Amino acid sequence: MKGVIGLYTIENVARKSLYTLYGVQHRGQESSGIVAAGDRSIRVWNGSGLVSRVFDEHYNSFIHPEDYVVIGFASGENTSKGLPPCLIETNKYRIAFVLDGFIPSSLGESFEDKFSIELTKHLNEGAIEAFSKAMCSLKNAYFSLVAIVNDREAEKSFLLVARDQRGVRPLHFAVGLDQLVVASESSTVDVLEGMGEVFTDRRDVTPGTILTMGDDGIHEISVLTPNPATCVFEWVYFARPDSIIDGQSVHQVRKRLGHTLVETHKLQKVYGTDKGPNNDLSVIPVPDSGRSVTSGVAEALGQPADEGIIKNAYLGRTYIIDDPQFRKIASDLKHNVIRSTVKGKYVAICDDSIVRGTVSESVAKSLRKAGATHVDFLVSYAPIFYPCFSDPLDKPLAAKPFKGKDVEEIGRLVSVGLPSIDNVLYNTPENIVKAVGLPGKVCMYCITGIDPFVEEK
Secondary structure (H helix, E strand, O other), X not given: OEEEEEEEOOOOHHHHHHHHHHOOHHHOOOEEEEEEEOOOOEEEEEEEXXXXXXXXXXXXXXXXXXXXXXXXXXXXXXXXXXXOOEEEEOOOEEEEEEEEEEOOOOOOOOHHHHHHHHHHHOHHHOHHHHHHHHHHHXXXXXXXXXXXXXXOOOOEEEEEEEEOOOOOOOOEEEEEOOEEEEEOOHHHHHHHHHOOOOEEEEEEOOOOXXXXXXXXXXXXEEOOOOOOOXXXXXXXXXXXXXXXXXXXXXXXXXXXXXXXXXXXXXXXXXXXXXXXXXXXXXXXEOOOOHHHHHHHHHHHHOOOXXXXXXXXXXXXXXXXXXXXXXXXXXXXXXXEEOHHHHOOOEEXXXXXXXXXXXXXXXXXXXXXXXXXXEEEEEEOOOOOOOOOOOOOOOOOOOOHHHOOOOHHHHHHHHHHOOOOOOEEEOOOHHHHHHHHOOOOOEEOHHHHOOOOOOOOO
């Protein structure tokens, strides 16, 4: 997964581009980069690591006074095959593009390679036409794309952004006076507004469209009929809680997921909060994505929420580590318990999901060591049975052996394999659709097995 940005602006290019890139850093922590262009050149600055590590005090000199187009990325993907962007040069064009997405590929052929091949086939027809035809040729791809197109003959550059027709990944844009800002999430633009930028129009890029901004203004081109299937995990985990995706507040969706957990499992009665706050109960999150869910759970229970786990923010995402022993060690290093919150308490801890279960067990074990008398693990997402269609590797999934059973039974069976957890309480797919509020417009392949790229007969 990547966070992507794009800017067309004539003022404070270096400052705006770096601030915007920081706004999508949470989507990728392995590498980052920026591409800048003016009338006659395209230049790349990228490297492994966080934005703060890759870019130093010399970045201001990297941006030329005549630059007005910038794209950038923060990536969480393995960088062994090289860092973005993809670069294409012909007699007429210099093109740099970055995309967050996936396409079923032949062995040894990346999505970027396939997109480049399709793009190059049609560049003699014009850059915008080439991007349009590449989108049409790769209908079973999902992507949020940002590109710089430098026209050698006209000695001008323009910004081009595109989103696949299903809009699996989010992409937001804002229009201001002589400027266009694009970012994976709306919260990035919120921060710019808070710093004084003024925008006259803001919204998500419509799936299946191309946006361009050059010296002739902004243009929106419909390429494919929208057929929305935004990844539901954006609301559950990936996105920042202060973002709005497809009109739905991420924070509010997560709170509603907390409400439905309480309703589904009748937790007011289980925890005795139907008669008033329970002083022996501690409702806490696994930071950070568990916080909004915890607010919803506590609100529905009429019970105050508390903080019980402190996260070391510098260890990154531990659930993606393949080696189980290293994953456990990383989780132990990442989380520490506030003992006074949990000692002698019945703990209801809220998290976004359980994938393998290693991290969940590690957190629960720490709670036990700190004196928790009972640990319930409240999961805002439903049981995961399938690896994402974009990741065909068959990874061990805690719930997979119990597919076909109801969520209560699956939770009971999963908890058997996680000895520090008394109960695992999952949400249902129906609750998730209801909480997001976009029925028929989300992808839940990992819990339903329904691939949004396979047309229904």
